[in-house]
Amino acid sequence: MDVLGRYRNLIVLVGVLFAQVLGLAVQVKRTTDSESTRLIRIWAVDTVTPLEKALVWAQTSTSNLWHSYFYLRGVRAENRTLKAQIERMSLEQVRMSQDADQARRLQALLAFKEQFISQTMAAQVIGSSGSELSRSVYIDKGERDGIKPDMAVITADGIVGKVLRVYGSTSLVLLIDDQTSGVGALLDKTRLQGILRGTPSGEVVLEKVMSDETVPAGEMVLTSGGDGIFPKGLLVGRVTKVAPGSELFLNIRVRPAADLSKLEEVLVVTKIDERQAQPDQTGAARAIDILAERLPTVPAKPENAVKADAPGSVAPGVAMPGTAAPTSAGSNVKPKAVSPEASAASGAPAARKTASSPSTSEAGSGTSSGTKSAGTPAIKVSPQPVKATGEPKPQPAVEDSPH
Amino acid sequence: MAITYTSGEQVEVYRFSIPATVLIPLAAVFLQAFLPLRFRFFSIFDLPLLVTIGFATARRSPLAGLLTGSFIGILQDSLTHHPIGLYGIALTVVGFGASSLGIKLDVEHSGARFLLTIFFYVVHEVVYFMIARGLVGLHMEWSWPHELLSGVANALLGVLIFMLLDRVKQRT
Numbered sequence: 001m002d003v004l005g006r007y008r009n010l011i012v013l014v015g016v017l018f019a020q021v022l023g024l025a026v027q028v029k030r031t032t033d034s035e036s037t038r039l040i041r042i043w044a045v046d047t048v049t050p051l052e053k054a055l056v057w058a059q060t061s062t063s064n065l066w067h068s069y070f071y072l073r074g075v076r077a078e079n080r081t082l083k084a085q086i087e088r089m090s091l092e093q094v095r096m097s098q099d100a101d102q103a104r105r106l107q108a109l110l111a112f113k114e115q116f117i118s119q120t121m122a123a124q125v126i127g128s129s130g131s132e133l134s135r136s137v138y139i140d141k142g143e144r145d146g147i148k149p150d151m152a153v154i155t156a157d158g159i160v161g162k163v164l165r166v167y168g169s170t171s172l173v174l175l176i177d178d179q180t181s182g183v184g185a186l187l188d189k190t191r192l193q194g195i196l197r198g199t200p201s202g203e204v205v206l207e208k209v210m211s212d213e214t215v216p217a218g219e220m221v222l223t224s225g226g227d228g229i230f231p232k233g234l235l236v237g238r239v240t241k242v243a244p245g246s247e248l249f250l251n252i253r254v255r256p257a258a259d260l261s262k263l264e265e266v267l268v269v270t271k272i273d274e275r276q277a278q279p280d281q282t283g284a285a286r287a288i289d290i291l292a293e294r295l296p297t298v299p300a301k302p303e304n305a306v307k308a309d310a311p312g313s314v315a316p317g318v319a320m321p322g323t324a325a326p327t328s329a330g331s332n333v334k335p336k337a338v339s340p341e342a343s344a345a346s347g348a349p350a351a352r353k354t355a356s357s358p359s360t361s362e363a364g365s366g367t368s369s370g371t372k373s374a375g376t377p378a379i380k381v382s383p384q385p386v387k388a389t390g391e392p393k394p395q396p397a398v399e400d401s402p403h
Numbered sequence: 404m405a406i407t408y409t410s411g412e413q414v415e416v417y418r419f420s421i422p423a424t425v426l427i428p429l430a431a432v433f434l435q436a437f438l439p440l441r442f443r444f445f446s447i448f449d450l451p452l453l454v455t456i457g458f459a460t461a462r463r464s465p466l467a468g469l470l471t472g473s474f475i476g477i478l479q480d481s482l483t484h485h486p487i488g489l490y491g492i493a494l495t496v497v498g499f500g501a502s503s504l505g506i507k508l509d510v511e512h513s514g515a516r517f518l519l520t521i522f523f524y525v526v527h528e529v530v531y532f533m534i535a536r537g538l539v540g541l542h543m544e545w546s547w548p549h550e551l552l553s554g555v556a557n558a559l560l561g562v563l564i565f566m567l568l569d570r571v572k573q574r575t
Contacts, residue, residue, distance in 0.1 A: 009465040013499050016473055020488040020495065024538050027486035037487050044481030048433050055437065127482075130436035131490075132446050133541065134483035138436075164484050174484060179542055200544050261443050 042167060045138070049170045052127040053140055060124070117231055119271035120154075121145060125263045126170070135178035135198060136161070137263060142169040150229055152269040158235040158257025159183065159223060160266050171268075175260050176236070177204050184226030185236050185254075187215060193224050196236060196254065204237065206252040213250065215242045221254050231272050417461040417572040427568070428454055428475045436482055447553050449524070451475045453561045455494050456523050457568040459501035460510045468505075472498025486539060493530040497523050513562050520561035524554040 004011065027037060123139035141147050143166050151163040153173045161181065165172040174181050177198035185196040185206055192213055194206040206221060219239045225232030237256040245251030419427075431450040439446040455475050459468035476494030480487040501523055510516055528550050535541040 009469075009499070009503075012466055013469050013495070016469055016495055017492055020473070020492045021534075021538065024486050024488035024492070024534070027488070028539055040477065040487060041481045044432075044478050047429065047478075048436060048482060051433055052437050125440065127436040128440050129483040130432065130439070130451075130479060131483045131485075133535070133543070134485050136484050137440070138482075172484060178484075180484070200542050263440070 041165070045167050045170060045172075049126060049138055049167075052138065053170075056124055056126045056140070116273055117269050117271075118273040119269075120267040121147070121270050123147075123153075123171075123266055123268055125266060129172070132202070133179075133200065135175045135181075135202060135260075136164065137173050137175065138170050139173055139266060139268070140170060141268060142167050142171050144169055146270060147171050147268055152230045152234075152272075153266050154230075154234060154269060155258045155263070155266055157259070158237060159230055160258050160260065160263065162229050163268065173266070176256060177202050177260055182227065183230060183236065184224040185221050186224040187239070188220035188222055190215060190219070193226070194252070196221070204254045204256055206239070206254050207245075207249060209250045209252055211244055211248050211250050215239060215250060215252055217242060231269075415574060416463050417574055419458065419461070419572055423571045424458075424471075427458075427571070428471070428478065432475065432478050432482070435479070447556050448560055449527070449557055450560075450564075451479050451490070452494065452497065452524065452527055453520065453557060453564050454568075455498050456501045456520055456561065457565050459498045460505035460516075460519065460565075461568060461572050463502055463505045465499050465502045468498035468500075468502030469495050470498070472496070485535075485541070489531060489534055489539065492534055493527050496530050497527050500526060513565075516562050516565050517558045520558035521551075521554040524557050525550060528553075 023037075121141060123141040125137050126140050127138040129136045129138075139147075139153075147163055147166050149163050149166055153160045153162060159176060161173045161175040161178075163171050164174040175198070176183055176196060179198045179200050181196075181198055183196040184193070186193045187206075187209075190213065192209050192215065194209040196204060196206050198204055209215065217239050221236040221239060223230040223232055223234040223236060235257045237254045239252055240255045241251075241253040243251045243253075428451065431454040435448075435450045455468075455472045458471050462468060462471075472494035473491055476489075476491035477487055479490040479494070483489075501519070504510075504519065508515060508519070510519055532543055532545060535543055
C-alpha cells in the first residue's frame with residue numbers, strides 16, 4: 001500500500017497511457033469508427049462547431065452588409081467589364097457548344113457512358129481540424145442536409161476533397177493534400193494516369209507514373225473518375241515539378257487549382273448521374289440540318305404567303321423581319337449564331353429545333369406544313385417532340401437580314 | 404495559504420475555477436481549429452499544448468497535469484480524422500512532465516517559462532512523431548530547424564498566455 005501511495009502518480013500515468021495506446025491500437029485495426037469513438041467525436045464537434053458557425057455567420061453578414069450597401073466603389077466599372085466579358089464568353093460558348101455537339105455524336109457512336117454532376121450543394125467552410133497533420137476542414141452542412149460520406153467536394157477552380165465524416169449539421173472534409181487521401185487522376189495531354197496523394201508537408205504529388213514517360217511542367221491534371229468519387233474531367237491542378245522518384249516512378253508535384261489554404265465556400269456534389277451519350281434530342285433533324293447547311297438555301301417567301309400560313313407556324317427557310325435570314329439562293333454560307341427568339345422564326349438550323357415542334361410540323365409525316373404551303377422543297381424534320389422554348393443559350397445579337 | 408515544500412524550497416500551488424478549467428481548454432481547441440483558416444501562419448502555434456503546459460506548471464500536481472493533458476489531447480484528436488489518442492498520449496506526457504518539473508523549478512519568471520515551453524514543445528513533437536509513425540503508420544518528416552523554430556514561436560506566445568493564465572489562477 002505504501003508503494004502504491006508513493007508511486008501513485010506514476011501508476012496513474014502508466015494506466016492512462018496504456019489505456020490510450022490500447023484504444024489507439026483498436027482504432028487502427030478497425031476501418032470504421034466504433035460507437036464509443038464516434039460518440040467522443042460527436043461531442044467534440046458539437047461543442048466546437050456551433051461557435052464556429054456563429055462566428056462565420058457574423059463575419060459573412062457583416063461583410064455582405066458592407067459590400068452590398070456601403071462599399072460600392074468601382075461597381076459601375078466592374079459591371080461594364082463583366083458585361084464585356086459576358087459578350088466574349090457568349091461567343092465562345094456558341095463555338096464550344098458546336099464542339100460539344102460533335103463530341104456527343106461521336107460518343108454516341110461509341111456507346112460511350114459519361115458521368116456528370118447533376119446536383120450540388122453549396123456549403124460554408126467553418127473550421128479546420130486544428131492540426132497540420134490532419135488536413136481537413138469542417139463545412140456547415142451535414143446529415144440533415146443530405147450529405148453522405150464519400151461525396152466529392154469541389155470549388156469553381158478545382159477539386160477540394162471528399163466528405164469523410166458526417167455529423168448532424170456539419171461534415172468533415174478530407175482535403176486532397178492530406179497524406180491519407182487518394183484521387184484517381186490523369187494528365188490532360190499525355191493521358192497518363194496516376195494516383196494523386198498529399199504529403200506530410202502538405203504538397204500534392206501524382207504517383208504511379210512510370211519514369212520512362214515524359215511529363216512537361218505546367219500540364220493540367222484532371223480527375224480520371226477511377227476512384228468512384230470524383231467524376232472524370234474535373235480540374236485538379238497543374239504540374240509544377242517533375243523529378244525521378246523512388247523505384248520506377250516519377251515524382252510529379254502538382255499545385256492544386258483550388259486554393260486549399262483559403263477555402264470559404266465549397267460545393268458538395270450530392271448527385272452524379274451516368275448516362276449514355278446521345279447526339280441530341282433532335283437527332284434526325286440535326287442530320288438534315290447539317291446537310292441543309294451545305295445546300296443552297298430556300299429563297300425567302302413573300303410576306304403575304306407567311307400570313308396565309310397558320311398562326312404561329314413558320315416555315316423553315318422563311319425570313320422574318322428582324323431575324324437572321326437565310327442566305328440568298330445559291331450561296332453556301334453557314335448561318336451565324338442567332339438569338340433563340342430569332343432562330344425560332346428563321347430557317348436557320350438552330351431554329352429548326354423549335355420550328356419542328358408538333359405544333360408547327362406534321363409529326364410523323366416528316367414534312368413541314370409551312371414548307372408545303374409555300375411551295376418550297378419539303379424538308380424532313382424529326383417527329384420527336386422538342387421544347388418550343390427550351391433553355392436558350394446566350395448567343396450574340398441577331399444580324400440584319402440581307403433582304 | 405497552503406504551501407507545498409519541495410527540496411527545501413517554497414513553491415506556491417495554484418488552482419483554477421471550474422469555469423476557467425473547462426472554458427480555457429475549450430477556447431484553445433476552438434481557436435486552434437478556427438484561426439488557421441483565417442490566418443494561415445497561425446497553424447505554427449499549438450494553443451492546446453500551451454494551455455496544457457500553463458495549467459500543469461501552475462497546479463504543480465502531476466495527477467492533475469496528466470489528466471488535463473489527456474482531456475485536452477482527446478478533444479483535439481476528436482476534431483481530426485486520425486485515431487483518437489495521438490494528441491491524447493502526447494499531451495498526457497507533457498502534462499505530467501510539466502507539472503513534475505514545475506515542482507522542482509521556479510516557473511514564475513518569463514525566461515524560465517520560455518525555455519520550459521521550447522523543451523516541452525519538442526517533447527510533444529517527439530512523442531507525437533513516435534506514436535504517429537510507430538502505432539498509426541503515418542508518414543512523417545522530422546526537421547530540427549522547423550521544430551526549433553516552431554518551438555521558439557510557441558514559447559513566445561506561451562509567455563503571453565501564461566501571463567493571461569496568471570490573472571485567472573487562484574492560490575490554494
